[in-house]
Amino acid sequence: MSKKKHETPMLDELKKGPWPSFVKEIEKAAVKSETANDTLGQVEKSYRTRRGYWKHGGIVGVLGYGGGVIGRYTSLPEEFPGVKFFHTVRINQPSGWFYTSKALREICDIWDKYGSGLTNIHGSTGDLVLLGTNTESLEAIFAEYSSRGWDLGGSGSAMRTPSCCLGPARCEWSNINTLEINYQLTQEFQDELHRPAFPYKFKIKTSGCAVDCVASIARADLSIIGTWRGKIQIDQSEVQNYAKKGMNINAEIVNMCPTQCITYDGKEMKIDDAECSRCMHCIAKMTKALRPSGERGATLLMGSKAPIVVGSLLSWVIVPFIKLEPPYKELKELIRKMIEWWDENSKPRERIGEVIEIKGMRSFLEYIGVPPSPAQVKWPRKDPFIFFKDEDFEKVFKKGKY
Amino acid sequence: MSLPQRKTDIGPPHYEQFLPPVIKKNLGKWKYHEVINPGLMVHVAEGGDKIWTVRVASPRILSTDTIREISDIADKFCGGYLRFTSRNNVEFLISDEKNVEPIQKELKAKGYTIGGIGPRISNVIHTQGWVHCHSACTDASGLVKAMMDELYDYFTTKELPNKVRLAVACCVNMCGAVH
Numbered sequence: 001m002s003k004k005k006h007e008t009p010m011l012d013e014l015k016k017g018p019w020p021s022f023v024k025e026i027e028k029a030a031v032k033s034e035t036a037n038d039t040l041g042q043v044e045k046s047y048r049t050r051r052g053y054w055k056h057g058g059i060v061g062v063l064g065y066g067g068g069v070i071g072r073y074t075s076l077p078e079e080f081p082g083v084k085f086f087h088t089v090r091i092n093q094p095s096g097w098f099y100t101s102k103a104l105r106e107i108c109d110i111w112d113k114y115g116s117g118l119t120n121i122h123g124s125t126g127d128l129v130l131l132g133t134n135t136e137s138l139e140a141i142f143a144e145y146s147s148r149g150w151d152l153g154g155s156g157s158a159m160r161t162p163s164c165c166l167g168p169a170r171c172e173w174s175n176i177n178t179l180e181i182n183y184q185l186t187q188e189f190q191d192e193l194h195r196p197a198f199p200y201k202f203k204i205k206t207s208g209c210a211v212d213c214v215a216s217i218a219r220a221d222l223s224i225i226g227t228w229r230g231k232i233q234i235d236q237s238e239v240q241n242y243a244k245k246g247m248n249i250n251a252e253i254v255n256m257c258p259t260q261c262i263t264y265d266g267k268e269m270k271i272d273d274a275e276c277s278r279c280m281h282c283i284a285k286m287t288k289a290l291r292p293s294g295e296r297g298a299t300l301l302m303g304s305k306a307p308i309v310v311g312s313l314l315s316w317v318i319v320p321f322i323k324l325e326p327p328y329k330e331l332k333e334l335i336r337k338m339i340e341w342w343d344e345n346s347k348p349r350e351r352i353g354e355v356i357e358i359k360g361m362r363s364f365l366e367y368i369g370v371p372p373s374p375a376q377v378k379w380p381r382k383d384p385f386i387f388f389k390d391e392d393f394e395k396v397f398k399k400g401k402y
Numbered sequence: 403m404s405l406p407q408r409k410t411d412i413g414p415p416h417y418e419q420f421l422p423p424v425i426k427k428n429l430g431k432w433k434y435h436e437v438i439n440p441g442l443m444v445h446v447a448e449g450g451d452k453i454w455t456v457r458v459a460s461p462r463i464l465s466t467d468t469i470r471e472i473s474d475i476a477d478k479f480c481g482g483y484l485r486f487t488s489r490n491n492v493e494f495l496i497s498d499e500k501n502v503e504p505i506q507k508e509l510k511a512k513g514y515t516i517g518g519i520g521p522r523i524s525n526v527i528h529t530q531g532w533v534h535c536h537s538a539c540t541d542a543s544g545l546v547k548a549m550m551d552e553l554y555d556y557f558t559t560k561e562l563p564n565k566v567r568l569a570v571a572c573c574v575n576m577c578g579a580v581h
């Protein structure tokens with residue numbers, strides 16, 4: 001048991017109020033851990049001086065891996081000796097973040113033995129993050145976790161830990177088995193995940209439909225989003241039930257359809273499926289009345305990234321429709337080609353989306369073997385930056401068209 | 403003390419072992435769901451099976467003791483099954499209808515914040531801030547805490563025209579690209 005070492009009047013303010021308090025969590029851990037105790041002290045100091053005191057640097061990790069552990073040290077080791085080392089360990093989460101209490105307790109017991117008792121559940125990439133341990137403990141931590149079936153996640157210029165929505169586990173809208181796709185891709189790219197050899201990070205996120213619960217379109221180099229090719233089936237009596245319960249179908253559904261392909265005359269709802277962009281709005285609002293039918297698969301989009309270094313991007317369509325069935329051979333091969341092209345054409349710290357913008361879609365599409373299509377246009381009047389070559393013009397001239 | 407034999411490149415454990423039986427049985431066979439209250443929904447399968455979900459907020463930074471407490475609650479009412487959402491909420495997965503009311507009561511009594519389902523402000527995705535990042539221009543957890551104290555009712559009760567997703571990043575790296 002360790003007593004609270006530091007006065008923390010500013011952090012104490014953040015124990016008040018109704019929302020769950022992270023300060024209370026650090027205090028809870030501080031009862032058992034000097035590391036957590038000095039974390040409190042240092043964060044309080046940061047609040048006072050308005051700057052951070054953590055240092056990066058020094059390569060730390062486990063034998064044979066180049067990632068999964070982030071080295072962290074305090075720049076004030078005399079003042080806060082408990083956080084002289086404050087390395088974080090990324091544990092690769094199970095698909096869809098499902099756990100059992102038994103599994104969580106196992107994770108906690110090991111962590112209490114070697115670390116601060118503090119966690120991030122979860123990091124934004126998806127990993128279960130353990131916060132604060134020292135260099136000597138890393139091999140032991142890895143042996144304890146890996147022998148029980150838990151592996152490290154990715155970090156650095158590598159494949160990052162893929163993540164996905166819960167999909168078929170508890171969602172009627174999922175067009176694909178997000179959980180299995182995510183698991184299979186994580187297994188496929190273990191080497192790339194643990195041994196950084198890429199120009200920069202590469203993230204894959206999978207959502208079962210366009211509601212995109214893991215925001216794959218905004219934060220994955222490869223966004224896999226489930227979709228369908230058939231019609232939206234309409235249960236007219238359920239439509240009437242929604243109307244009876246007070247839904248203003250014209251205002252809330254028909255007028256909100258982005259492609260204006262729904263009509264409703266008060267009795268019957270009709271959808272012009274050829275015009276539907278499968279945005280999910282109507283289905284998400286009227287889940288009992290509407291459901292997709294026919295062939296299921298996914299749209300592959302690429303390129304989203306945070307502002308650093310040259311500006312943020314959202315993913316745009318590369319493959320309008322791909323069927324995704326185990327063992328996902330076509331998808332895996334396609335991803336390997338994408339990464340190869342990126343590796344050959346980029347400078348260090350350029351994400352794949354930036355490289356596609358610089359080199360053009362043509363070079364990228366030809367390499368990965370995907371034909372150009374109007375669906376790849378980001379938005380109206382934004383051309384998909386295809387550069388023409390001499391032979392394209394020759395082809396046209398030879399046909400004698402001009 | 404000797405350590406167990408380490409293994410490399412095994413990847414994460416397969417998700418299936420963490421799925422409640424009713425989910426395993428109805429994988430991909432859900433028909434519809436209903437939001438019963440801001441912290442409770444029920445999913446109904448084609449064959450009529452049901453699973454209830456109670457969602458509570460988390461500060462994302464969790465101590466092992468809190469995780470054990472959450473695990474105890476899952477043991478008591480959920481056969482030990484629970485999950486986390488992409489926005490750091492905890493979801494208790496309840497297969498037995500008779501546990502639906504008692505778990506909400508117990509969570510309330512223990513001071514958990516129930517809510518976040520439907521057209522509301524869900525939990526805030528955020529980065530690491532002064533708690534453990536070297537390049538943080540500001541704290542992240544503290545900002546989120548102060549902000550959600552203020553917006554608390556929008557998580558627990560109040561309705562909005564649609565879902566609202568808030569996020570905080572403490573530098574332009576936006577690590578994990580908060581969403």
Ligand code: HEM
Binds near residue numbers: 381383
């Ligand atoms: C050989 C002759 C021409 C070439 C190679 C040419 C080429 C182009 C190109 C590459 C664009 C940009 C398309 C885009 O980024 O979406 C463009 C746009 C445009 N051009 Fe031409 N152009 C030619 C002749 C003309 C002529 C004679 C006119 C008018 C009388 C004209 C009017 C326009 C207009 C108004 C736009 C803007 C269209 C829009 O953004 O909606 N062009 N042209």
Ligand code: HEM
């Ligand atoms: C009083 C006369 C005119 C008015 C009030 C007018 C108004 C406009 C407006 C409001 C736009 C849309 C600008 C935008 O949102 O980007 C536009 C675009 C355009 N106008 Fe006109 N216009 C007039 C005459 C003309 C004439 C005489 C021509 C051609 C000979 C012309 C050719 C165009 C073209 C090609 C565009 C599209 C340019 C682009 O978006 O790149 N307009 N005009």
Ligand code: SF4
Binds near residue numbers: 211
């Ligand atoms: S992204 Fe779609 S399929 Fe996945 S959980 Fe969300 S609504 Fe369901």
Ligand code: SF4
Binds near residue numbers: 259261
């Ligand atoms: S899915 Fe979207 S585009 Fe298609 S009909 Fe419904 S609202 Fe319209």
Ligand code: SF4
Binds near residue numbers: 529571573
């Ligand atoms: S956003 Fe920047 S400062 Fe904040 S945790 Fe991520 S890398 Fe660190």
